[in-house]
Amino acid sequence: MTDAAHLLTDLGSMCVSIFSLWISTRPPTKTMNFGWHRSEILGALASVLSIWIVTGVLVYLAAARIINNDYDIDGHVMLITSGCAVGVNVIMAYILHQSTTFHGHSHGSGYEKIGDSPTSGLLMHIGPHGNTSVRAAFIHVIGDLLQSIGVMVAAIMIYFKPQYKIADPVCTFLFSIFVLGTTTTILKDVFWVLMEGAPHSISHGAVKEVLLTVEGVRSVHSLKLWALTLSQNVVSVHVAIDGSHDPDTVLREATEVLQSKFDFFMSTIQVEKYLEDMGDCPQCQDPMG
Structure with missing residues (x-):
């Protein structure tokens, strides 16, 4: 039966x-x-x-x-x-x-x-x-x-x-x-x-740490990681840079380092000028947990 x-x-x-x-x-x-x-x-x-x-x-x-x-x-x-x-x-x-x-x-x-x-x-x-x-x-x-x-x-x-x-x-x-x-x-x-959970194989901290190694990047915020499927991962992030650095160069280098380290299926990076008060911005804080 x-x-x-x-x-x-x-x-x-x-x-x-x-x-x-x-x-x-x-x-x-x-x-x-x-x-x-x-x-x-x-x-x-x-x-x-x-x-x-x-x-x-x-x-x-x-x-x-x-x-x-x-x-x-x-x-x-x-x-x-x-x-x-x-x-x-x-x-x-x-x-x-x-x-x-x-x-x-x-x-x-x-x-x-x-x-x-x-x-x-x-x-x-x-x-x-x-x-x-x-x-x-x-x-x-x-x-x-x-x-x-x-x-x-x-x-x-x-x-x-x-x-x-x-x-x-x-x-x-x-x-x-x-x-x-x-x-x-x-x-x-x-x-x-x-439920748009973060990929098991990629940690939030590791991605942020890698982005901070890019020349000109002062801070990283609004970092979002999620799995489109179990093998296709997506990232969206804001990077704040010094005014002395070229945004296009930083964008290219940040995209390349993310792809080489984590092989994201899709990545969206917003480059913006670094401001001193970003540390007090509620939207710029890392997620809990």
């Missing part, structure tokens, strides 16, 4: 991942200024929620089966279904793993410039960190593969020992907990990106 239902959600998750990967390669528009990159985040969210809904239904049905003492299970059918599930999950895991590793070896950074054609853009979009929705599907498939192996063991037990049919709902409980656990990390990442 669990294996058959999860096999269907595996297929659905894979389709959602492929669709979100395709839509994320679309170029920016006047209304979608950052492009469609976050479709991968929404795809991951849809995959995880579908998994949780199906798991909740299966847990309910398993509990009802135990309460009502309903164990009408065909061990032969269960064995065939679990065997097919193992095979399908192995194939899907291989496809998803190959897509991420192939493109990860082909490109140095997590995200490269999208190609001119839809096909090249689709292929170049996956880096070593992987598209979030593809990663969600891959983790889920691995979890289901282990679950399918467990169900196969239960099916063999039921096939040879029909009196142990309670193994089916018990497997549902055990592996439902396992599947939920494997998707929790993905859900945390999705929540972090949608």
Whole structure:
């Protein structure tokens, strides 16, 4: 019961991942200024929620089966279904793993410039960190593969020992907990990106320290870091400079140092003249925490 239902959600998750990967390669528009990159985040969210809904239904049905003492299970059918599930999950895991590793070896950074054609853009979009929705599907498939192996063991037990049919709902409980656990990390990442959280790999202090090394920069304020996706980071900052330095030169050097140190997907730097009272400006203070 669990294996058959999860096999269907595996297929659905894979389709959602492929669709979100395709839509994320679309170029920016006047209304979608950052492009469609976050479709991968929404795809991951849809995959995880579908998994949780199906798991909740299966847990309910398993509990009802135990309460009502309903164990009408065909061990032969269960064995065939679990065997097919193992095979399908192995194939899907291989496809998803190959897509991420192939493109990860082909490109140095997590995200490269999208190609001119839809096909090249689709292929170049996956880096070593992987598209979030593809990663969600891959983790889920691995979890289901282990679950399918467990169900196969239960099916063999039921096939040879029909009196142990309670193994089916018990497997549902055990592996439902396992599947939920494997998707929790993905859900945390999705929540972090949608809440405009700062990138985990880049600290606020490190960026400020690097900018202060640029010749002519006296202070840095209004520094904002956020993750457009898990592998695409964006920065917006104001730098105050001495009046004796050329703003264009400072802007160029600040942009270059940010790209060389942190490889931001997009950076916006506002150059302004340094004033002594900036230290007392509430808007110029570093964020708490």
